[in-house]
Amino acid sequence: MMAKRIKNNEKRIALLNATLHLVNNNGFHDAPMSKIAKMAGVSPATIYIYFENKQDLINKLYLESKASFSEYAFKDYSPNLAVKNGFELIWRNIAHFKLNQVEEANFLSQCDNINTMIDETSRQEGLKNLQPLLDLWERGQKEGIIKNISSYLLYAFTIYPLAFLMTMQQRNNFELTEENLAEAFTSAWNSIKI
Amino acid sequence: MMAKRIKNNEKRIALLNATLHLVNNNGFHDAPMSKIAKMAGVSPATIYIYFENKQDLINKLYLESKASFSEYAFKDYSPNLAVKNGFELIWRNIAHFKLNQVEEANFLSQCDNINTMIDETSRQEGLKNLQPLLDLWERGQKEGIIKNISSYLLYAFTIYPLAFLMTMQQRNNFELTEENLAEAFTSAWNSIKI
Amino acid sequence: MMAKRIKNNEKRIALLNATLHLVNNNGFHDAPMSKIAKMAGVSPATIYIYFENKQDLINKLYLESKASFSEYAFKDYSPNLAVKNGFELIWRNIAHFKLNQVEEANFLSQCDNINTMIDETSRQEGLKNLQPLLDLWERGQKEGIIKNISSYLLYAFTIYPLAFLMTMQQRNNFELTEENLAEAFTSAWNSIKI
Amino acid sequence: MMAKRIKNNEKRIALLNATLHLVNNNGFHDAPMSKIAKMAGVSPATIYIYFENKQDLINKLYLESKASFSEYAFKDYSPNLAVKNGFELIWRNIAHFKLNQVEEANFLSQCDNINTMIDETSRQEGLKNLQPLLDLWERGQKEGIIKNISSYLLYAFTIYPLAFLMTMQQRNNFELTEENLAEAFTSAWNSIKI
DNA sequence: CATGAATGAGTGTTCATTCAT
DNA sequence: TATGAATGAACACTCATTCAT
Numbered sequence: 001m002m003a004k005r006i007k008n009n010e011k012r013i014a015l016l017n018a019t020l021h022l023v024n025n026n027g028f029h030d031a032p033m034s035k036i037a038k039m040a041g042v043s044p045a046t047i048y049i050y051f052e053n054k055q056d057l058i059n060k061l062y063l064e065s066k067a068s069f070s071e072y073a074f075k076d077y078s079p080n081l082a083v084k085n086g087f088e089l090i091w092r093n094i095a096h097f098k099l100n101q102v103e104e105a106n107f108l109s110q111c112d113n114i115n116t117m118i119d120e121t122s123r124q125e126g127l128k129n130l131q132p133l134l135d136l137w138e139r140g141q142k143e144g145i146i147k148n149i150s151s152y153l154l155y156a157f158t159i160y161p162l163a164f165l166m167t168m169q170q171r172n173n174f175e176l177t178e179e180n181l182a183e184a185f186t187s188a189w190n191s192i193k194i
Numbered sequence: 195m196m197a198k199r200i201k202n203n204e205k206r207i208a209l210l211n212a213t214l215h216l217v218n219n220n221g222f223h224d225a226p227m228s229k230i231a232k233m234a235g236v237s238p239a240t241i242y243i244y245f246e247n248k249q250d251l252i253n254k255l256y257l258e259s260k261a262s263f264s265e266y267a268f269k270d271y272s273p274n275l276a277v278k279n280g281f282e283l284i285w286r287n288i289a290h291f292k293l294n295q296v297e298e299a300n301f302l303s304q305c306d307n308i309n310t311m312i313d314e315t316s317r318q319e320g321l322k323n324l325q326p327l328l329d330l331w332e333r334g335q336k337e338g339i340i341k342n343i344s345s346y347l348l349y350a351f352t353i354y355p356l357a358f359l360m361t362m363q364q365r366n367n368f369e370l371t372e373e374n375l376a377e378a379f380t381s382a383w384n385s386i387k388i
Numbered sequence: 389m390m391a392k393r394i395k396n397n398e399k400r401i402a403l404l405n406a407t408l409h410l411v412n413n414n415g416f417h418d419a420p421m422s423k424i425a426k427m428a429g430v431s432p433a434t435i436y437i438y439f440e441n442k443q444d445l446i447n448k449l450y451l452e453s454k455a456s457f458s459e460y461a462f463k464d465y466s467p468n469l470a471v472k473n474g475f476e477l478i479w480r481n482i483a484h485f486k487l488n489q490v491e492e493a494n495f496l497s498q499c500d501n502i503n504t505m506i507d508e509t510s511r512q513e514g515l516k517n518l519q520p521l522l523d524l525w526e527r528g529q530k531e532g533i534i535k536n537i538s539s540y541l542l543y544a545f546t547i548y549p550l551a552f553l554m555t556m557q558q559r560n561n562f563e564l565t566e567e568n569l570a571e572a573f574t575s576a577w578n579s580i581k582i
Numbered sequence: 583m584m585a586k587r588i589k590n591n592e593k594r595i596a597l598l599n600a601t602l603h604l605v606n607n608n609g610f611h612d613a614p615m616s617k618i619a620k621m622a623g624v625s626p627a628t629i630y631i632y633f634e635n636k637q638d639l640i641n642k643l644y645l646e647s648k649a650s651f652s653e654y655a656f657k658d659y660s661p662n663l664a665v666k667n668g669f670e671l672i673w674r675n676i677a678h679f680k681l682n683q684v685e686e687a688n689f690l691s692q693c694d695n696i697n698t699m700i701d702e703t704s705r706q707e708g709l710k711n712l713q714p715l716l717d718l719w720e721r722g723q724k725e726g727i728i729k730n731i732s733s734y735l736l737y738a739f740t741i742y743p744l745a746f747l748m749t750m751q752q753r754n755n756f757e758l759t760e761e762n763l764a765e766a767f768t769s770a771w772n773s774i775k776i
Numbered sequence: 777c778a779t780g781a782a783t784g785a786g787t788g789t790t791c792a793t794t795c796a797t
Numbered sequence: 798t799a800t801g802a803a804t805g806a807a808c809a810c811t812c813a814t815t816c817a818t
Contacts, residue, residue, distance in 0.1 A: 007801075007802070008802080008803095011802095011803095024309075025309075025310075026310060027222075027308065027309075027310030027311065028221075028222070028223055029222050029223040029310075030310070032786080032787065032788080033787080033788055033789080034786085034787085034788090042803080042804085043803065043804045043805065044788085044789080044804090044805090045789085045790075045791085045803075045804055045805080045806095046802080046803060046804070047788095047789095048788095048789070048790080049801090049802065049803070053788075053789075054788065054789090106309075109307060110307065110308055112361075113303060113304065113307040113308070113357075113361065114221065114304055114307075114308065115218075115221075115300075115361075115364075115365075116219075116220060116221030116223075116224070117221070147377070147381075149374075149377045149381070150368065150374065152358075152359065152362050152367065152368045153359070153374065153377060153378055153381060155358065156355035156356075156358040156359050156378070157351060157355050157378075157381045157382065157385060160354065160355055160357075160358040161350035161351050161354055161355060162350075163307075163354075164346075164349065164350040164354040165346065165347070165350050167306075167307065167309075168346050168350075170309075171309075173346065174344060174346045180343075180344065180347065183341070183343045183347060184347055184350070184351075187341075187343070187347060187351045187385040187386060188351065188385065190384045190385050191351060191381040191382065191384050191385035192381060202777080205778095226811075226812060226813080227812075227813055227814080228811090228812075228813090236778080236779090237778065237779045237780060238779090238780085238813085238814080239778070239779060239780075239781095239814085239815075239816085240777085240778055240779070241813095241814095242813095242814070242815085243777065243778070247813075247814075248813065248814090396798080399799095412697075413698075414698060415610075415696065415697070415698030415699070416609075416610070416611050417610055417611040417698075418698070420790075420791060420792080421791075421792055421793080422790090422791075422792090430799080430800090431799065431800045431801060432792085432793080432800090432801085433793085433794075433795085433799070433800060433801075433802095434798085434799055434800070435792095435793095436792095436793070436794085437798065437799070441792075441793075442792065442793090494697075497695060498695065498696055500749075501691060501692065501695040501696075501745075501749065502609065502692055502695070502696065503606075503607075503609075503688075503749075503752070503753075504607075504608060504609030504611075504612070505609065535765070535769075537762075537765045537769070538756065538762065540746070540747065540750050540755065540756045541747070541762065541765060541766055541769060543746065544743035544744075544746040544747050544750075544766070545739060545743050545766075545769045545770065545773060548742065548743055548745075548746040549738035549739045549742055549743060550738075551695075551742075552734075552737065552738040552742040553734065553735070553738050555695065555697075556734050556738075558697075559697075561734065562732065562734040568731075568732065568735065571729070571731045571735060572735055572738070572739075575729075575731070575735060575739045575773040575774060576739065576773065578772045578773050579739060579769040579770065579772050579773035580769060589780080589781070590781080593781095593782095614807080614808060614809080615808080615809060615810080616807085616808080616809090624782080624783085625782065625783045625784065626783090626784090626809085626810080627782070627783055627784080627785095627810080627811075627812085628781080628782060628783070629810090630809095630810070630811080631780090631781065631782070635809075635810075636809065636810090778818100779816105779817100779818080780816105780817105780818100781815105781816085781817090781818105782814105782815085782816075782817100783812100783813105783814090783815085783816095784812100784813105784814100785811105785812090785813100786810105786811085786812080786813105787809100787810080787811070787812085788808105788809100788810095788811105789807105789808080789809095789810105790806105790807085790808070790809100791804100791805100791806090791807080791808085792804105792805105792806100792807105793803105793804085793805100794802100794803080794804080795800105795801105795802085795803075795804095796800100796801105796802090796803100797799100797800080797801100797802105
């Protein structure tokens, strides 16, 4: 009858969570497989049933966090929305992701800022998640609402600053109130609108 | 003796440079003391004459890079300059630092983005280097030229985006031409001006 | 049921063949149970239905290869043959075994040369397979045709050299042609005849 | 003055001896670096000061044992000796090596018989040690004393049998007395003389 | 001051074997 | 019978740091 124990998705998730937590709090260089295993409540050898090796574990965590991020980012978004409204929706979604899903956001920020953390393939894969925002910007540019500049500049001056605010808030240097958020959005929008 | 001090300082600098290079290119987790020593042309044991331990080496590298950064940032700056002119001067200095002193800029970016890389004391120490910019912003706010928002927001939307552009340029996704730079400054300024 | 037994035996044989192949090509230290299982097309756990543990698997493979060897060695042999004729028949059978059943021959050679590979019990068991040759030698000695020396010496100078020739042929250092074989037999015979 | 502790040849030798002993008695697959280190009285990490990795340690042990073997084999030998006398000298030297330097002989035998133990480069390097014997055989063939057959055959029927006798003696199946040795030499010589 | 040798503690990973189904 | 998941113990190897000179 070939019955057998089935690969357990809960363990996979426990491993990803443990990795997320340890990399964020101890740094990549102090997140050994043994600690990850212990925190996930499994044997070190078990990790290798679910992931090829440590790099693969990190890559997969990156990709799944990115996917979770983009689901969050485009919640309630529709390409039918007016450009500014659509942009504000996405921008606020991303801001809330960074405020509420702190661990995931922090991990993604590390991966995106450190060249040696994620391999190039995974990075390219992760980039695809932002496509609807790029499409929206293109529409805004065609409609003469958004400045005709590289999407890298658009990203740098609207989305990327949120990473800094998240980091500062995490370090208790700064609190991102609703008022601050409104000011921040105005700054973001002013930097790219025509 | 003078000769001796100079010779020693050369070793110290060689060690800092080797660390800078290895951490940037291999990542913190593949920059062992033995490689740093080899690249600097000294014995591993010698590192411990100049630095307490690896963390101290990283901290010192951070502080000296920050100092080098702020010297660059405030070159030709004087508090007598008009707010916008002074800001543009500093902003462009920082942009050029990130384009020309890639290794230092990249290292500083890593340190500032990753919580676990340098200790809190060094981070606080490093922050002081930006004081003239903070003073300028305060003056701009008093003069009604710059929006009355948290300096964290001002930083997030004007200076921090440059880190992203540097990273993208380094990954050959994007080239930061003089034209792009002008557009970028406009975006930065628009985001904070009244 | 017959069908079942055959099917089971196929798995057993597949496992023995996989072990033979992997130990010969990768060495004992790179022939893990997981690879053996994969090559045999079964689960690692299944191995333990057919064999007690890895050592038992190796022992059994040794014994069955030895049995296959001796069947080959004494093909067409009858104690009625004249001593020299009988000896030449066996000698040539063994030579052909080593040339044609390379994998089995190679595995047996490893086991016989390395003390730690199979346990003493299996080794003693395996020795029995040569009995007809020992009997023939004894007859030859009684008939005054073969020198009255220890059977270990007889073996060392007639049969054992074939292992070397097989190894050299396998490493492409040397080709064992029919002509070489004739010369080799003459050498073997000259070393023990009176 | 750059004084320093000097690399200690005694440790290197202790490591080689420990390896020799463990591989012979436990087999390659149960001679872990940790045990080797313990037996040599050093830390596991110390091994890597003297050898690149485990394979390098084994290779070096092979080469140095081979060198020690050939020194033994050609003791008192001179190309001026008559062919048979020279051959007997070498043959007996080798026999005594196998009887007296049991551990080295046993290790060399394992390496020569198992394809996966030594890398090809080291094996080729090790082969050079037999050159004087090959030269002697060539001379014997020119003088019409030794049969005109491949040197692989000459080796197979004269030298190689000694490995078998050594193994049997080690397993207490057989004792190689002076009398046996004389008989063995006669067999060896008869197998190749014209 | 400067060194290369030395190391204990740890790294990522593999393995023979067992377990639950 | 047969399985894939699971694992503790081990593996080869590396590291930041110290030691003796």
